[in-house]
Amino acid sequence: MLSKVKRAACYKAFGISAAFSFASLVTIPAHAQTITAVMQSGLRVMDPVVSTAFITRDHGYMIYDTLLGMNEKFEIKPQMAEKWEVAEDQKTYTFTLRDGLKWHDGAPVTSEDCVASLKRWAQQDSTGQVLMTMVSDIAVVDGKSFKVVLKEPTSLLLESLAKLSSRPAFMMPKRIAETPASESIKEFIGSGPFKFVASEFKPGLKVVYDKNKDYVPRSEPASWTAGGKVVNVDRVQWAAMPDQMTPVNALMNGEIDFIQQVPFDLLPMLENNNDVNVEVLDKLGNWTYYRFNHLHPPFNNKLLRQAAMHAVGQDDVLKALVGNPKYAKTCAAVFGCDTPYADTYGKDVVIPSNIDKAKQLLKEANYDGTPIVVLQPTDLAMVAPQPIVIASALRKAGFKVDLKTMDWQSVVTQQGNQKSPSEGGWNIFSTYSTLATSGNPFGNTTVAANGTKAWAGWPEVPEIEKLRLEFARATDETKRKEITAQIQKLAIDEGVVGPLGQFSVPAAYSKKLTGVLASPITVFWNIKKSDK
Template sequence: MRSAARGIYLSIALASVTVAAPVQAKTLTAVMHSDLRVIDPLITTAYITRDHGYMVYDTLLAIDSDFKVQPQMASWTVSDDKLTYTFTLRDGLKWHDGAAVTAEDCVASLKRWAKRDGMGQKLMDFTASLEATGPKTMTLKLKEPYGLVLESIGKPSSLVPFMMPKRIAETPADKAIPEQIGSGPFKFVQTEFRPGVKAVYEKFTDYVPRSEPASWLAGGKVAKVDRVEWLTMPDSQTAVNALQSGEIDFFEAPPIDLLPALESNDEIVVRVLNSLGLQTLGRMNFLYPPFDNIKVRRAALLAMNQKDVLDALIGNPKYQQICGAIFGCGTPLATEVGSESLVKGNGMAEAKKLLAESGYDGKPIVVMAPTDVAALKAQPVVAAQLLRQAGFNVDLQSTDWQTVVTRRASQKPPAEGGWNMFFTNWVGADIANPVVHVTLSGRGKSGGWFGWPDDPEMEKLRDAFARSTDLAEQKKIAAEIQARVFEQVTYLPLGQYNGPSAWRKELEGVLDGPAVPVFWNIEKAD
């Protein structure tokens, strides 16, 4: 009966997303880790929106598999005093509406990105001017030498500095762009976009790829299929069934407990594409009680236990790692400073004591709990139970992930549609240093990430790291930053994990990457 029900569900799901593709079009069908609803890649840090961005838009620079910044849309030169960077667009760049890409477009795009992104904000702190100095030339002048200019513009993950036409990039940074016009290898098919059902992309036939081989997000982005369709299947078992039967080609994030069925299928490839892994984390809202009180935040931190979270989220030692390093274990900046209670899970008694002393009045804390993304279901449930054990009154509100993505941007009180806590995951590329790690921003309501801690001391430390060019000094500053994270409870690092993807063997050329599943370079056999 259960199997029959799944079969019916699969038939309905596939029927609902089937649209006649152009005759002879080669179509790649994929189930991503989440449904796509927000399509402006600068409005949210949600990874599904970032992934959509890489389909439609291109970047000036990109990171290759050696962690080096490479030219993508543009090359660059640097003055001897390290204060002037000149970027020159390569030939053949067109927008999807046929217009040529200009330097003015790219300057407007960088400026909009820099208003939204933590690393972009920090770059602008050091920037004296950024302007188009020719049809294909941009000049960035610094107030003082800054060592992360190229790393900022070549940033691989949320928020990515995607290039857009000037008329679109001039949209206010807090408002969604009105249309999806990029210069990337695929075009977004707006007429076929059905949130909750599917998103469709078509090959941009006028795209001129770079001549170098594809390497992570750098090199030639050669679209080798005509269409890519992202199908929404909230039920993971349905997606697994569809992959095994050949009704879909690619499943980005199969749950760990369903991997044995895929690994035993000779027609399926299962592989971790992102070797840097992910950090899962909790974030509290600093604007409202009770988490505006550092003692309450500290009690919540002491109540957490990484092992409990990871066992519920992953449940397989092969793919999970207890890790107290906010910049990721095994990285140059890794340290365990301040993380003892998290990694040992021995802080509950102290959590109860501290909460009792904090003045917490027992008012329910609103914890947002997405139910439709396998990689985000377990964390709020486990954390809610741990918080209750410590003495918190928890209101666990179940919803879909896209509602969480929208709601977490609200600065309204929890009783008026706001929130107190949510959980998410960062890929390793997004936490690798204090500047790219947007969760560390101490800019408060005016420019910080969701939760909005106001911490000038943190900003001073991040600036000091940005100015430093000595690895030993950078490690020292990074350790000071980690100590402050745990002192102020800026966020709750809850461990690391790897999530494999799965696809049918008819697909060749699936690329590894630092963060993003990409669909260029993939061939699909007949």
């Protein structure tokens, strides 16, 4: 059972009376079968085009759908699309929507909706931005079909529409998709397997999703984001609990059903529980990294970025983050180790901590003591330790560091702030990505380097953008490997991203749940819940 202190703290966080049971986090209709899950953080930023946060992406997969999906073999499969046809010159793709697609408000999904959604997505997404330089037109053919006309043949179109990483190409109603890409949408209606219950949403605390009874799943077996998204429960509710012990106790007591990420130090409590399954659902794992703000001092200076990269050691980070070597290893590759585009360039820079080299570079760069603002989330176990280790290493090297603590959703919001640190901006933040979504120059958001159009950090390295375009045009795998090796070198030399190593995170769930899918994205279709 939860201790009285922890139970009271949990109730207080959710704004409910301690007279109610833990299960009454939300109002549950009589006889409704519900999965209660504790996710990695609370949800506040809900527009999956505006944010790259995984919790926002996971929310997107609950209520939206994609034209194409990707299965566990990395094969691209139709999802909302019934089919696509390619012209003989390989430059015109015609997509036809499958029957039975409806928005959550009951309106039919049309090709106009899809065209508007693609155009908005492509304005913000780093892959979409490159893709649109190769597109001459996206146009409606009829109510169920639209075409994409390319300037030149490329595999990037299908790869973009099926990609798993942050900012997937989710489809929205036209009226919503016409919201400027620089602004957050205000209405959350998709065509996906779950409906967002706006009346029960408490930002940062809880989210409720009802089964979309009008959803028509595909007939193929579910695999990653492809196949049939069959929902077997009435609703799913996400609960945010910053105190990591609270969900662990709640799961053991049968008060919740699922924990997305179990802190490594608490694993033994669940591994020895006969009523709980502990499993790494993302078999490929994750890589963790940090980003410099290239727009403002001091990290607009390449030498100082290099100094910081020499100061920070991966072993120190992984010991603080994971501890157990079973779940972690060092890796210099920006596209991941043990992947087709793995590369060891820069291992002498990013793996060991070399404080003496860092001090030497600080002296060469005439570092003037400008404070380094490092963002640290306090409520996301898989990110909270990295900034502390980074700050410690930078201080040893001679940097002046200001560790700025906040919750993860505040970090997510702050990431897009391009103001100087003295005006409320930042110099460094850290996060992580799944390797399944980071293995090439387009799935990997961190290597885009087109200045203020790039992801947070805004590096400007024209050579990388040229190479990404060459990768999109290349059909020969040997050529693609040559290109990614050049990107690896530039990413390290220019401080585009600082790799901190690789790790896997176990999930834990009640044995009442069956059909939990192994996937790099946490999904709640296919799951059945026993009442016993």
